[in-house]
Amino acid sequence: MAGEKKNINNMEDKEMSFEERQYQRLINARNFHYENFNKWSLYFYAIIAALFMGYYQIENNFVLSCILALVGYIVSICCYLSGKGYYYWEISWIKLVQAYERRLIVEEGKKSYYLYSIFVNKEGSSYPTKLLDGSNISSSKLSLLMSFVISAAWGYLLASTVSHGLWACTRDIFESVGGINPYLKIALEICICSIMVCITYRVVQCAAKNKMIHSYMSNLDEATAIQELNKFIK
Numbered sequence: 001m002a003g004e005k006k007n008i009n010n011m012e013d014k015e016m017s018f019e020e021r022q023y024q025r026l027i028n029a030r031n032f033h034y035e036n037f038n039k040w041s042l043y044f045y046a047i048i049a050a051l052f053m054g055y056y057q058i059e060n061n062f063v064l065s066c067i068l069a070l071v072g073y074i075v076s077i078c079c080y081l082s083g084k085g086y087y088y089w090e091i092s093w094i095k096l097v098q099a100y101e102r103r104l105i106v107e108e109g110k111k112s113y114y115l116y117s118i119f120v121n122k123e124g125s126s127y128p129t130k131l132l133d134g135s136n137i138s139s140s141k142l143s144l145l146m147s148f149v150i151s152a153a154w155g156y157l158l159a160s161t162v163s164h165g166l167w168a169c170t171r172d173i174f175e176s177v178g179g180i181n182p183y184l185k186i187a188l189e190i191c192i193c194s195i196m197v198c199i200t201y202r203v204v205q206c207a208a209k210n211k212m213i214h215s216y217m218s219n220l221d222e223a224t225a226i227q228e229l230n231k232f233i234k
Contacts, residue, residue, distance in 0.1 A: 023100040030093035037086045041143075044079035048072060048150065055157065062165045069158035076154045080147035080204055081213065087140045089215075148204065155196035163192060 016024070051072040058065050098117045127133035207213065 019100060019104050023097065023104060026093065026097045026100060030090075030097060033086075033089060033093060037082075040082055041079070044075065044082065047075050048079065048154075051075065062161070065161050066158065066165075069154060069161050073151065073154040073158050076147065076151040077200070077204055077207065080144065080151050081207055083140070083144045083147050084204075084208060085215065087144065090140060148200070151204065152193075152197045152200045155200045156193050159192045159196050160189070163188070 051068055055065060055068045055072065058068065094116060101117050125134060126136040128135040128137075
């Protein structure tokens with residue numbers, strides 16, 4: 001039965017034009033990329049959750065708490081960068097699919113393939129102010145925002161752990177001069193949180209610009225274009 005189904009699919013492929021086959025391959029590749037990203041995201045969030053639970057179960061171990069907070073900070077930043085990379089390639093795939101849709105319509109007149117380039121009543125379906133209606137909001141962008149918030153939170157935990165360790169080391173000095181003003185402590189916590197948000201923003205900016213973590217696929221079009229241009233010149 002499986003063999004018959006495979007043969008039928010092969011017959012259908014042979015009956016399809018080159019553009020139709022390419023169009024189907026693009027959709028399959030996009031779906032494969034989407035499924036893989038979901039798996040990677042689950043791995044990241046499982047690791048982050050495990051580190052978070054381990055961090056709050058540790059008592060009276062300053063060094064281990066700092067290590068877990070640092071690892072959690074790094075893993076959460078990697079999760080954010082992974083989402084950033086997915087969003088980049090998601091846009092790339094959908095643009096390619098739309099380009100082949102237009103080619104199929106213009107060259108072969110097959111409007112049945114016009115799926116990814118249109119939206120039914122787009123303006124009349126978005127209600128951002130209504131609680132029980134839909135709105136044109138990007139799940140990918142929300143995922144990026146959540147990943148950044150998690151990264152900043154881990155950064156705060158790391159900085160807070162280090163600062164509390166320093167407070168503990170200098171507690172006798174502060175107690176000898178009348179203790180620590182509680183309002184001063186709250187102000188310091190706010191300052192630490194704000195500083196770690198800024199640091200996290202700069203870290204993810206620098207990491208995103210680092211060529212070492214960029215996909216080699218970003219150079220394929222450029223390399224192909226240069227080869228074709230050299231052939232044309234010769």
